[in-house]
């Protein structure tokens with residue numbers, strides 16, 4: 070396998086995945102829904118389907134994920150699976166999310182089922198909450214108030230570093246050894262948000278603490294940040310799964326696939342510490 074299409078190539082996971090594949094000497098087509106700014110980019114708008122057939126032309130492997138902000142992932146991604154099959158793509162690695170397979174009718178699960186039944190070689194990866202959320206989605210409270218504001222009480226999460234997700238995706242895309250298997254990807258320890266805040270404080274030298282907020286306050290913050298109501302309510306629902314303890318489980322998938330331990334939260338905090346300098 071030589072030529073890969075990476076959906077979300079400018080995003081947290083896709084940018085790392087593209088780097089890894091290019092370092093391996095493989096050809097990467099980086100999908101973007103924006104104006105192309107580099108010769109290795111291809112224009113793909115998953116919401117309209119524009120550019121999808123061209124981008125899939127003569128591709129060996131596809132990394133597929135849903136852009137955040139939408140709750141109808143099956144409507145966005147299922148047609149791409151059909152088109153990839155028709156184009157003769159040999160392997161698809163689909164990223165959904167840990168817990169996506171809990172309810173068979175859930176939109177993400179509908180995409181997984183579509184892929185499982187497609188006849189195309191595949192892997193499904195279901196990462197837990199990303200460590201990188203603390204330098205992206207949750208950063209505003211840290212920068213403005215030194216606080217992580219979330220409605221998850223003392224629940225723990227086995228956060229995963231997006232660089233590990235990308236490394237796993239690269240391994241699966243470039244090998245047929247584990248074809249047609251699915252993997253829940255987690256870090257190897259579960260932390261609550263007081264522990265996260267303590268690690269971030271140590272790495273930055275700034276006092277960062279966790280404040281539990283009400284679901285209503287969280288929803289208000291998400292809406293004010295410009296997220297649509299359906300996606301905000303979806304985030305609130307999965308944050309409540311976190312609060313109930315569903316994000317605590319650890320798996321050994323990262324180690325089994327990469328042959329090394331997952332990145333620890335301390336290392337993530339060190340590597341990204343300039344993000345929280347403000």
Ligand SMILES: NC(=O)c1ccc[n+]([C@@H]2O[C@H](COP(=O)([O-])OP(=O)(O)OC[C@H]3O[C@@H](n4cnc5c(N)ncnc54)[C@H](OP(=O)(O)O)[C@@H]3O)[C@@H](O)[C@H]2O)c1
Pocket residue numbers: 076077078079080081082083100101102103113114115116117134135136137164165166167195196197198199202
């Ligand atoms: N964050 C978490 O804790 C977590 C946990 C588990 C699973 N996930 C899943 O991970 C995925 C997000 O991954 P990420 O954080 O790596 O992404 P990200 O950093 O949020 O980046 C989103 C990507 O989607 C692309 N995109 C946006 N609109 C598009 C469109 N209309 N057509 C094609 N591409 C489009 C963007 O590229 P352009 O702007 O260049 O178009 C960008 O590369 C979601 O499906 C989410 O459910 C997230």
